[in-house]
Amino acid sequence: MYTPVCSIVPNNDHRGGAVTRAEDSLLDPLGPEDPQEISGYRLLAKVGEGGMGAVYLSRTRGNQPVALKVIRREFAQDSDFRARFEREVLAASRVSGYHIVPVLDHDVDGKQPWIATSYIPGLALDDALSRFGPLPLAVTFQLIGCTAQALSAVHAASVIHRDLKPSNILLSSNGPWVIDFGIARATDATQLTQTGGFIGTPQYMSPEHALGKTVTPATDIFALGLIAAVVATGRHPYGDGAGISIAATIANTDQRPPDLSGYPQPLREMLAGCLTADPLQRPEPGALANWCEQASGRARRDFSSWLPAPLTKEITGREQASRRPPQASSPPVVGAPGTAADHAPARPAAAPPAYAPTQASAEAPPAAPTPAYAAPTQATAPTTPTPGSGPADSKTAGSGPSFRRRRRLMIGGAVVATAVAGMVIAMAPGSGDSATTKSKDRVGSAPSPGAKAPAQAGYRPAFEGKPISLRYPSTSAGFTSVDLDVPAQDENGGQGRQIAGQDTELRQWPTEIQFRTTFGKSLGVTPQECSHAAKSKPMPGNLVGAQLGGADAISQGDLLCTVTSKGNLALLKITDVVKDRDAASREGGAWGGITGYAGEVTLWKPVAE
DSSP: OOOOOOOSSTTOTTGGGOOOOSSOOOOBOOOTTSOSEETTEEOOEEEEEOSSEEEEEEEOTTOOEEEEEEEOHHHHTOHHHHHHHHHHHHHHTTOOOTTBOOEEEEESSSSSOEEEEEOOOOEEHHHHHHHHOOOOHHHHHHHHHHHHHHHHHHHHTTOOOOOOOGGGEEEETTEEEEOOSSHHHHHHHHHHTTTTOOOSOGGGOOHHHHTTOOOOTHHHHHHHHHHHHHHHHSOOTTOSOOHHHHHHHHHTTTTSOOOOTTSOTTHHHHHHHHTOSOGGGSBOHHHHHHHHHHHHTSOTTOOTTOSOHHHHHHHHHHHHHHTSOOOOSSOOOTTOTTOHHHHOOSSOOOOOOSSOOOSOOOOSOOOOSSOOOOOOSOOOOOOSOOSOOSOOOTTTTOSOOOOOBOOSOSSOTTOOOOOOSOSOOOOOTTOOOOOOOOOOOOOOOOOOTTOOOOOOTTEEEEEEEEEEEEEOOSSTTOOEEEETTTTEEEEOTTSSOOSOGGGOSEEEETTEEEESSOEEEOSSSSHHHHHHHHHHSBOOSEEEGGGGGSTTOOOTTOEEEEEOTTSOEEEEEEEEEEEOGGGGGSGGGGGTTEEEEEEEEEEEEEOOO
């Protein structure tokens, strides 16, 4: 039977920064002691509270749900904590990619520091294992493969997690999410300053970490191997002893490696590669992700019924509950501790847009209000999905390909930065129904060719009909980013990128489009019709492969509307679908040979009422 691990930090009830609820999926209404607003973010409900602080549900100006965590006063008053907190937040802002919850906004200088991230109402992996038991082998491989892909982006940003464990992985209907990089460790370091202890979870430490040596990205791979063993079988490779005794056994791996004979193939093959004592001999995350995709028998990002039915039901209930924030039971007490004036930093609050967003559910990872974050370096294109997610049989899981061993350190030993990609419990892309819009505007008929988009009350035209080319990346590992506020597109946010991560409305991979703000198809070209479509007719957060040939296909003449990352209203008219007959036989074949789109962008700015 799986037993959740315990941190060595006393009274560590923040669960690595992510507040989760195993027994109750509902949000709490704001109480008299809770703030109503934090630096322009109106708080809708209380997600939970832990040892580090309280987490609240809010929304961006673009109506994207965010988890906003306010740090407890005792930590805020500690100068060492503030310094660590700032370093972790800045490091986390560099990380972006699949299965990573991004940092969207923060304030490290105010009376009480806070951080805002995407909101995922998922279930922590350790809670899932405790309540539902080990997962089927094929599901385990898909989960580990996605997590390895997340680690690729983390390591590419010169960041090491250093505390990867089941409680730092969230399960959602859109796959697993890696969370909780550095905020919890900033707190842990503050608590342990006087004790001389070390930070981490002993059951999931690497040998070099347990021995106090310099850690490299390979330490995360060792932890991921331990997680894989526990997820698939409920058994830890180093036994069920106390945390410190397990850490001591792990530290001795070079002399006495774990006995893996009781684990099924091909899991045993993967564990042998990940749990080797020599960090240089462990697989790199990209190679591990590709191996797991083959072993699972389905595309890495095919999350249709990817979890067992009871677990899916639990997660669906949480996601549905998150779309209906409870109302406050009583008005806040003026001047009480924790009111908005007490919490809000010195910066001015953002003015609300003239077209006030409704409570529509977000369909994509939210666009960040302020910080930039780096792009992932690996984005392996999914193959055609293989139906089913049950236990892998000998034909499905089979004997996987050999790992490509590490021949060098990915990042120099001096680079041991940590980050805060999580403590987040955030809305996963592509999930949920939207609430009924408050707009009473008439939905117009389809526009005639060359129709103009007239300005109307509440909107100020910024520009109209600017051309834009939405081309797919030139390499299979690349992606392109689109900023509709300019409008502009660039390729591969890693080297020489011009568009910052938080300014991106959509991204294109060779076989996928990811909408980072909520898009809807409009029937008209007025700003009212466009705003109505963005709020009440959301498209899926991701379009993958054959989905572009279905009901959500992007076609010539489509009018795609969204509230941009800067709070403006954008209309993207698709004027052409570019196809390459030869591309259909290559990696992008699932798109039917589509290599990009041509379009025109019209932008309106809100006018304060």
